[in-house]
Amino acid sequence: MKKYIIIFCIFSGFLYGSVLNYELYKKENSDGNTLLVIGGIHGDEPGGYFAPSVLVQNYTIKKGSLWIVPNLNFDSIVRTRRGIYGDMNRKFNSVKKSDKDYNTIQSIKKTILDKKVNLILNLHDGRGFYRHKWESSIFNPGAWGQAFIIDQTKLHKDIKFSNLDEIARKVSEDLNSDLVENHHSFNIKNTKTKEKDEQMQLSLTYFAITNNKPAFAVETSKNITELVKKVKYQLKAIESFMRIMNIEYERDFDLDNLDELSNILKKYKKVKINDRITLDLETIKSTNYYFPLKIDDNNFKFEHPLGAIVKYKGNYNFMIGNKRVGTLIPQYFEYCDSKEDIAIVIDNKKQIAQFGDIIEVEKNFKIEASDNFRVNVIGFSQDNIENENNLLISQNKILNRFAVDKEQKSFRVEFYDNSNKFCGMIIIKFK
Template identity: 45%
Template sequence: MKRNFIKLFFTLCLSPLFLNANVQLIKKENANSNTTLLVIGGIHGDEPGAYFSASILATHYKINSNNLWVVPNLNQQSIQKNTRGIHGDMNRKFALIKNGDKDREIVEEIKKIITQKNVSLVLNLHDGNGFYRKTDKGNIFNPNAWGQTCVIDQCDLNQTQPFGNLNTIAFDVKNKINKRLIEDHHTFDVKNTNTKFDDEAMQHSLTFFAVTHNKPAFAIESSKNLPSLSQKVFYHLLAIEEFMKIMEIDFTREFDLDEKHITELLQMHGNLNINDNISIDLSNSKKSLSFIPIKSESNVFKFSNPLGSVAREDNSFVVYIGNKKVVTLNPQYFKMGQTCAEKFDVIVDGLKVTLNKASDIIVNDDFNIIEQNGYRVNVIGFTSEGLINESGVSIKLKDFDKRFSIDVNSNVYRIEFYKNDEFCHMSKVHFIQDRENE
């Protein structure tokens, strides 16, 4: 199976965004502030609690004072494949990395971000095995486990560093977390690896790189043995919030911090825009969509979700949110129209409205795309005997074959606009009635 990674863009309306060549850095900043928390998720592709937490942090938190920077998906290709590292362990490449290493550009870029002057503290998010305990209590609960820990490389940094008391901060955070445990055995603790003297492998890690450059750094490890992704995300966000409080980063969030609301957020996959003329809601889409009109090459994919990515597999485009395969797009290649109208007219439930290209059409009863000279309209799933152009026709939900719906509820259908056999754009019609009540 041929599988290629495709370059794409992430778009977020509410938060400033800076796209580096290889690292997605989302900045949520306030004027006249130099205190900045840098949160990094996804250094290991098989630790979804880490990168889904960072994604929710980037999209559903408002920062009212000081600054928050988020790198939600540092090792994007490994995230897609749900593996620790397709080119080896990225978290063991910060002391020395070979010129030919395929992770080199990403590692060097995140190093530059970490060492920027206004980065005050670094959090590296992980999911670790087991539940850390200071004494051996079996295969899962033991000193060799990493899960449910706040990890530090040493106790203190330079005394002039405002957040240099690593041990004190870590214990403060773990004590606050332990007041909100979902289950009693989810207890958090502090794990000091004493890296400089006792742990040669950790001397190559991201946090030790930060510490050696006088940047306070911690690893937050939720347990891989927790039963759900929502629980992993809960503990990550709980820890991050405690660090923000210590750093006097005032924040508000759009949800209650509990399992129920986190589960709902994890199901919100956001929107995919293709070539600025196709828009697909990924939260409720079918697992496979066919005959998607795109270019044979150089397609541009834009996601509202920072974990969105696309991989070419054989003749299809597979859309991912994090490590989750969301939808497979089977393409039909067209030349893109260069002189297409920016708006179109449609009669919706008896009222004429003018919409921008690729807009959604919300319908109670019926709709009718008003004819435009030189344009052909193809309403996917609507069967019309002898009609090449399906504009000028009143169409109801009952007229559609639900096999052609975009969504799992069979209420959303594609409307494609063509000019001189070149593709212009795709809109979607949403019927807000249930099919049973049509």
């Protein structure tokens, strides 16, 4: 039996200009071709970044390699703007050192030129529906949506996948055989960049092909309003390219089932804060108040590849791509160093928990922490009691409005030391 080495690694950009750095995920085997998928060069084109986030999370590569950047222009994605520092896709010919995109451009160029990379896809949501002949203001040759964009028919050097037009033709035939609606059909737009299109000479794909790297832009349409349909088309296109490149993949869902894909897109997963708090972003309520954070250097670790914090007017917005999924209004604390285990009696059974745990409870719980801590169950109060350690508490003793989640089932248990430093949080989730 042939063995494949599967490497899964993440490279952070180590950039200084932009605030948020993109990430490169590598799903690799020891042999075969490598496809580089770049998403999110334009922050207002969600099909172009949610599709690669599904690739990262829900695909396994069995043969060949898939490299994925889901969030190239991350600062613009979290603000749903095309490019907050200007159009990133016009900076590949030259970019000033003072440009905030400078480091992003330099580092993605290096990846594009990596000798392992055989083909590059740059994902977009374009305007309208591209047609070879003018049909209407939405369906016409000036539109970009539902198209594979090539800069020229083929590369001049005889390398693998140099026949851009032929490959784009195969992929679009593949997609057109299975459309959600007939007018979603894909066409090939050849911008004939060298002769005709000075703007496109500054683009990522033109940089790639002039360096003998086959590259395509995949455009779904901004006029298709449902994200799930755009993501489906993007993924179908990427899969078609993978088949042409003999890259073998598996995914853990049915791509023809829009409801299933739609549920995947809503899985925002969890965030870990300062290694002491975990919040479930799928159920989090819109705003949580008096949330214990540090005045600076807070560390947020998202499970979702498009997860980021955007600070706005002193509040902390949790973003998944361009979607705000929750906000924390902070109350600033110094953090203590202690990280000792906490004993909790859950439904009459004692167990050991750590800060950052989310614990399911049927009926009631009792914290049995050491005397080093003052325990505060947010939303619970009993006269003359400061420390809510060693009290048996059921859900009806806690005010629902203090829940952290929309369903009002999850509550904060906070631990402070004797000098009122915050030590950690455990979430109690009633079933």
